[in-house]
Amino acid sequence: MNNPAGGDWGNGILMSRAEYLTAMDFDEAFGLRELRHKLSASIGDxxxxxxxxxxxxxxxxxxxxxxxxxxxxxxxxxxxxxYEKHYNNGSCWTKNEGFEFTVLVACVMSLGCKLPETMRSRLQKMQHPAYRNLVLQKHPNSSLAKMKPLAQKQLEQALENYRDGYPYSYGNAPFLEIMSLRNFKPTSAKIRLSRDIKVIELTMPNGVVIPNFVGPPGDEEVGLKPVHPYHVCATCRAGEKAGSKLLVCGGCKDRKYCSKDCQKKHWKTHKAFCKALSPSEMHGFVQGVKHLIIIDDGSLPVFD
Incomplete structure (x- = not known):
């Protein structure tokens, strides 16, 4: 099995470095990091x-x-x-768009999302050998054209058996299980970041250093400052001063900034989340799910 930090760690779907990095890009595109902060703030955390x-x-x-x-x-x-904005335009896709779309559908099925029929049918067409041969001819280096047989089979089975509302399991071994199977016995271990992936470097008794993928890094580990609480500037975290109120985002009517410059700097992080739902829709969503992150006894798990 290949080293996860350096390449693929399995032959199944969503088990390659390229798929992992693409999923991270989608996390940002959907504003999921900011969603976590907003929900955290909604319960007073x-x-x-x-x-x-x-x-x-x-x-x-x-x-x-x-x-x-x-x-x-x-x-x-x-x-x-x-989907409608980025993939349902009817045009011929580039070598990357087909791969990105495949990763997107595979990921949202793992969550159990409602899969629009247009997305399902489009992925089915993309799995046809004739389509894959066309991609290979036009883009021989395309990740989509080089998808491994096991991953293709898993996608075919998922499209046949998937039901909305039920998280789909592809049957791949989890990362932690993969690492445990290796049964390493290092003399020391050190965690570092390698191209947006958290890696633990294991030093073996013979002096050889073996890197292993251990998961995505936290916000602070990649230099991202938490973007909440919502009553301070999202960029520099400055609070309101006497006689001077923070500016409010005109889109979501929620995020605040101490200056236009801070708002401009934060827009790359905020734009996807700001435009995802209207202010009333976002409020309704947050009110409807915030109880899901509160522990039954009223306590909250915290970082040590």
């Missing part, structure tokens, strides 16, 4: 201490009801809007 991560790939979701929350969010129409 101003330090963002709730242990969670939201991703379109169910395997990378963690925290209380994280899969259900992401599924509900995408099912509000966010997923369908994204």
């Amino acid at each position: 101003t330090n963002d201490a709730v242990v969670s991560r939201y991703s379109i790939n169910a395997e990378f979701c963690y925290g209380r009801n994280s899969i259900e929350i992401v599924r509900r969010y995408l099912d509000t129409g966010v997923l369908e809007k994204h």
Whole structure:
């Protein structure tokens, strides 16, 4: 089995480095990092201490009801809007768009999202040998054309058996299980970041260093400052001063900024989330799911 940090870690769907990085891009495109912060703020967790991560790939979701929350969010129409805007234009796709779309559908099925029939039928057509041969001829280096036989079979089975509302399992071994099967016995271990992937470097008794993928990095580990609480500037975290109120985003009527410059800097992070739902729709969604991240006894898990 290949080293996850350096390439693919399995032959199944969503088990390659390219698919992992593409899923991370979708996480940003759907504003899932900011969604986590907003939900955290909605329950009064101003330090963002709730242990969670939201991703379109169910395997990378963690925290209380994280899969259900992401599924509900995408099912509000966010997923369908994204598809209509980026992939349902009827034009000939580039070598990357076909691969990205395949990863998107495979991921949202892992969450159990409502899969629009147009997305399902389009992926079915893309699995046809004639289509794949065409992609290979036009784009010989396309990841879509080079998809492994096992991954293709898994997609075919998923499209045949998938039901909305039921997270789909492709049967792949989890990352932690893959690592445990290797049964390493290192003399020391050090965690570092390698191209947006968290890697643990294991030093073996013979001095050889073996890197292993251990999961996606946290916001702080990649230099991203938490974007909430919502009563301070989203960029520099400055609060309101006497005689000077924070500016409010004209789109979502929610995020605040101390200056136009700070708003401009934060727009790359905020734009997808800002446009996902109207202010009233977002309020309704947050009110409807915030109970899902509160522990029954009223306590919250925190980072050590």
